[in-house]
Amino acid sequence: MENDAETEKEKKNKNNKVIVGSIICTLLVIYLGMATYFRTHFYFGTEINCVNVSAKTIKEAAKQMTSQMESYKLSLKEKSGKTEQITSTEINLKLSSNDEFKRLKDKQGSFNWIFGALDSKNSKLKANIIYSNKLLQEKINNLSCLDSKNIIEPKNPSFKYSSTGYVVLNEVNGNKIDKDVLYKNIVNALSTGTTTLNLDSTNCYLKPKYTVKSKKTSEIKNILNKYVSSKIIYTFGDKKEVIDGSKINKWLNVDDNYEVVFDNSILTKYMRKLFSNYETIGKTRNFVTTSGNTISIGGGDYGWDINSSEDIQKLIDDIKNGRTVTREPIYLQTAASHSSDDIGNTYVEIDMVNQHLWFYKKGSLVTQGDVVTGNMSLNTSTPAGVYRLKYKERNATLKGEGYASPVNFWMPFNGGIGIHDASWRSSFGGNIYLTSGSHGCVNAPYYLAQTLYNNIDAGTPVVCYY
Structure with a gap:
């Protein structure tokens, strides 16, 4: 009995070994068969420019990639929701050559097919492509999203004034594209075979430098x-x-x-x-004159x-x-007053028709007397207007073309025109000024010039009128 049991056990073990051997042989045959197959075919999981070329020969992969290139379209998804496309035919897009496919297959070999999909280095290929950069640039330049009529500039937050102070208005993101960034992203998409490019998520749009939350x-x-x-x-x-x-x-x-x-x-x-x-x-x-008339006077x-x-x-x-x-x-x-009568109550008044001068100080008459003003017949008449006394000087010499006249009291108010004593005159007033007047100055008797000099200050208004 025991011998029969051992014989049965040995028989069973022998059968198991036969089965295992058969399985191993079968797997070996499959492995070698697949290895032979993958000697000319790409491993499972092989991608060229994101296109699956699993189990394809080099020739088949090249044909598939060529077809893929011919039908390739890159969709540009814009912020507005609009989509524009760049097609391969518009830019003469094609593969550089098929040599890279052969090099990829040579790297894969044939015996590592089981783990080929896990080896990204030898299962993923970024094949070189060529295109017309001139045509690509022209296509980009003609995109609707780059048309100036469609562009909204990005703007920083703005500020609006109100009765309670300023409020901040939100920034404007706009839709203006950074052309350089767009170009780089398009070139990258072409080289990887990407078919959709979201312009917003790839940072193609220019953004405001600041937002409402910026410090x-x-x-x-x-x-x-x-x-x-x-x-x-x-x-x-x-x-x-x-x-x-x-x-x-x-x-x-x-x-x-x-x-x-x-x-x-x-x-x-x-x-x-x-x-x-x-x-x-x-x-x-x-101006109300000493005679009581109200006159309008400008200039000076x-x-x-x-x-x-x-x-x-x-x-x-x-x-x-x-x-x-x-x-x-x-x-x-400055002047004497901000009222409509800015002359105030301290001033010199010269009536050049009646050839008379008055000097008022704080509303009181200090002195008055006849004078001789500029010669009318020689066009050296004393200009009308309201002037300010520039300064006063004792013992000055007045010089002009053809004359040099020493005076005791000199009080200029209009450039080289001023009030002074005139010892060379024996009479004043009347119509002397019409034909024998001065070079433009106001000639005064000694007493009048002296009293005026002793009481007047620089800046005092001098009112001259006809």
Whole structure:
């Protein structure tokens, strides 16, 4: 019995060995058969430019890739939802050569076919392609997304003024494309066989440098609000002009460098117009003469004159520092009063028709007397207008073409024209000025010139009229 059992066991083991051997032989035959097959065919999982060429011969793969190239289309998906295409025929797209296929197959060999799909180095090929760069550039240039009529420029956040301060408006992303980035992405897509290129996700669009969440945006808003919080109150006598946020905001811009700047053109135009309402040099005034007549008189250099350039710089500094100040403007020249009669009650009055001079100080007549003004017949008449006394000088010599006249009291008010004593004259007033007048100065008797000199100060208005 025992011998029969052993015989049965040995028989069974023998059969098992036969089965295992048969399986091994079968697998070996399959392996060798597949190895023979893959000697001329690509391994499973082989891709050329993302195209599956598994189990294809070099010739078959080349044919498939050629067909693939001929039908190739690259779809450009744009932000607007529109899609544009670049086809292979438009740019003469083709494979460089088939030699790379043979080199890939040689690297694969034939016996490693089982693990071929796992060997990405020898199962993936990025084959060289060629195309007309000129045609590609032309195609890109003609894309609708690059047409200037369709482009919306990206913009940084903007700032809007309101009665409660500035609010930030969202940035504009726009749809303007960075042409260089687009070109690089298209070339990469062509070389890899990619058929769809999303322009947004591949960063082809230019973006604003700043957003509403940028730290710089917050800084800009704070600066703007600081500026419009300023309040500069100009005083002109009993009148006032207020410069506050309602005006300042119109002078502020955020430039291309995202910096707060003043629009100096608008600011200067506004301030010069405002100042002109209070500047009186050369303007026509109503003047009540000693005889009681009200005359209109213009010209001359007396009056208020604001140093606009310097004051505007001061104004900008006040605004930048967020100041609240009350001040006068910066003057080049002042007058006696900001009222409509800026001459005040201290002045020299010269009636050139009646050849008479009066000098009033603080409303009281100090002196008066007949004078001789410029010679009418020689066109050297004394100009009408309201002037300011420039200075006064004792013992001066007046020089001109063909003369040099020493005087005791010299008080110029209009260039080389002034009031002075004239010892060479024995009489004054009347019609002397018509034919025997001065070179333009006001000739006065000694007593009149002396009294005037002793009581007048530089800057005093001198009113000359006919």
